[in-house]
Amino acid sequence: MKANKRISQVYSNAREVTFDDRSKFVVMSDCHRGDGSYADNFARNQNLFFAALTQYYYHKYTYIELGDGDELWENDKISKPLEVYDHIFWLLSKFHQSGRLFMIYGNHDIVKGKNGSIKSQLALFPGICFYEGLLLRHTKLDLSLFLLHGHQADFLNDRLWIFNRFLVRYLWRPLELLGINDPTSAATNPKRKKAVERALIRWTEKEKQPLIAGHTHRAVFPKPGDSCYFNDGSCVHPRCITALEIADGNITLVKWSYKTKFDGTVFVGRDELADPLPLEKLCLNDA
Numbered sequence: 001m002k003a004n005k006r007i008s009q010v011y012s013n014a015r016e017v018t019f020d021d022r023s024k025f026v027v028m029s030d031c032h033r034g035d036g037s038y039a040d041n042f043a044r045n046q047n048l049f050f051a052a053l054t055q056y057y058y059h060k061y062t063y064i065e066l067g068d069g070d071e072l073w074e075n076d077k078i079s080k081p082l083e084v085y086d087h088i089f090w091l092l093s094k095f096h097q098s099g100r101l102f103m104i105y106g107n108h109d110i111v112k113g114k115n116g117s118i119k120s121q122l123a124l125f126p127g128i129c130f131y132e133g134l135l136l137r138h139t140k141l142d143l144s145l146f147l148l149h150g151h152q153a154d155f156l157n158d159r160l161w162i163f164n165r166f167l168v169r170y171l172w173r174p175l176e177l178l179g180i181n182d183p184t185s186a187a188t189n190p191k192r193k194k195a196v197e198r199a200l201i202r203w204t205e206k207e208k209q210p211l212i213a214g215h216t217h218r219a220v221f222p223k224p225g226d227s228c229y230f231n232d233g234s235c236v237h238p239r240c241i242t243a244l245e246i247a248d249g250n251i252t253l254v255k256w257s258y259k260t261k262f263d264g265t266v267f268v269g270r271d272e273l274a275d276p277l278p279l280e281k282l283c284l285n286d287a
Contacts, residue, residue, distance in 0.1 A: 003152065003153040003154075003199040003202075004199075004203050004206065006153070006158065007199075007200070007203045008203070008207070009152075010132050010133040010148050010152055011135070011146055011148075011207075011209070013132065013133065014131070014132070014133035014135040014146065014147075015102075015129075015131045015133070016134075016135045016137055017102070017134060017135070017137070018137050018138075018139050019136050019138060019246075020138060020139045021249035021279075023062070023247070024059070024060055024061040024245075024247040024248075025061060025062050025063075025064055025136070025245070025246040025247070026056045026063055026064070026244070027064045027066050027147065027212060027232045027243060027244040027246070028049075028063070028064075028065060028066065028232060028235055028241070028242075029066035029067050029068060029104075029106065029149065029214030029215070029232050029233075029234060029235070030067070030068045030106070030214050030215070030217055030233075030234035030235060030236060031049065031065070031070070031234075031235040031236070032068055032069075032070070032071040032108060032235075032236055033069060033070045033071060033081040033084070033085050033088065034070075034071040034074060034075055034080070034081060034084070035071075035074075035084055036084040036085075040071070041236040042085075042235065042236055044238075045235055045236060045237070045240075045241050046085060046088065047268070048235075048240070048241050048256050048257065048258070048268055049088065049235055049241055049256075050088060050091065051256070051268040052241060052243070052256040052268065052270070053092075054091065055270075057091065057094055057095060057100075060100075061100070061245075061247070062095070062101070062102065063092070063095045063100060063102070064104070064134065064147065065102070065103050066104050066147060066148075066149055066212070066213070066214040066232060067104050067105055067106025067108075067109065067148075067149025067150070067151070067214050067215065068106035068107065068109055068149065068214065068215070069109055070109045070112075071108055071109075072108060072112075073107075073108045073164075073165045073168040073169055074168060074169055076169070078118055078121055078122075079121060082121070082122075090124065092124075092125075093124035096124070096128060101125075101128075102134055103128065103129070103130050103131065104130070104131050104132065104133065104134060104147060104148065104149055105130045105131070106149035106150075106151055106215060107149065107151035107158065107161050107164075107215070110151075110161055112130040113130050113131075113132060132148065132149075132152075133147060133148040134146075134147040134148075135147070136246070141279060141280055143210070143279055143282055144210070145210050145211075145212055145246070145282075146210065146211045146212070147211075147212045147213075148211075148213060149213065149214050149215050150196060150200060150213030150214055150215030150216065150231075151196075151215050153196045153199035153200050153203070154192070154195075154196045154199075154215065157215075193216045193217075196216055197216060197229075197231075200213055200229055201227045201229045204227045204228055205227050209228075210228035210229075210230070210282050211229050211230065212230045212231070212232065213230070213231050214231065214233075214234065215231075216231060217233060217236065217237075218231060218233065219231055219233030219253055219273065221253040221273065221274040221277070222277075228282055230244060230253075232244045232253075233253075233255075237255075239257055239258075240255045241255065241256050241257075242254065242256075242273070243255075243256070249278060249280070250276035250277060250278055250279065251276065251277050252272055252274070252276040253273045253274045254270055254271060254272050254273060255270070255271050255273055256268055256269070256270050256271075257269060257271070
């Protein structure tokens with residue numbers, strides 16, 4: 001199945017959620033919560049993530065995890081991330097209890113959408129649902145935002161995910177400990193990254209539908225005249241985590257990182273990586 005058709009399939013089956021200018025969403029992806037070992041890329045950013053998510057919780061945001069929240073290719077059981085990051089899951093459960101949590105699965109946690117037994121292991125999340133796509137539809141504007149992880153534009157990580165998971169678990173993970181990157185990953189292979197981005201952009205332009213994805217780990221925020229393709233980046237950057245905020249009628253790309261005051265105090269701070277873009281401007285290109 002070609003990428004365009006595969007993405008359209010997800011779009012047709014996406015869970016629809018209505019919102020307006022009073023709504024607040026934060027979109028994050030690619031946490032890859034693992035087992036806490038040297039190969040766990042989330043470990044170094046766990047405090048950044050917890051601090052940022054705490055702020056979003058107290059400011060009444062709805063958290064959308066846009067896939068690859070947990071690293072279930074390198075790890076064969078979700079019990080490992082649950083144990084190592086119990087404080088993270090506790091905070092996520094607070095969002096769930098208040099009806100402010102949506103979980104989309106990616107290729108590295110695709111089993112969430114295919115293995116119903118995983119839900120039984122998530123006692124903190126009764127009734128949790130895992131989606132392949134979400135469609136945020138504005139109640140006043142002629143606008144919808146389509147969200148999916150993005151691996152659907154990557155044949156190797158979509159249709160051949162079982163084979164690729166085997167390679168990651170038994171070949172590339174051990175080699176990663178030696179500093180050798182996985183060439184099949186769109187996050188570490190520049191050619192694969194560009195190919196996935198081109199496929200997502202082609203679909204966006206063809207369907208005239210604003211799209212938000214993850215998967216490539218490269219944050220994208222369109223400039224005037226560009227296609228309405230957004231990417232929230234990832235939570236495993238070396239020195240920061242990135243996110244997309246949808247609030248007050250705008251969409252904004254932000255990063256959270258460690259900062260220092262003049263007295264040497266270290267704190268977690270938020271920076272806008274681009275000027276907020278009014279949602280009404282996206283209507284010009286929306287279907």
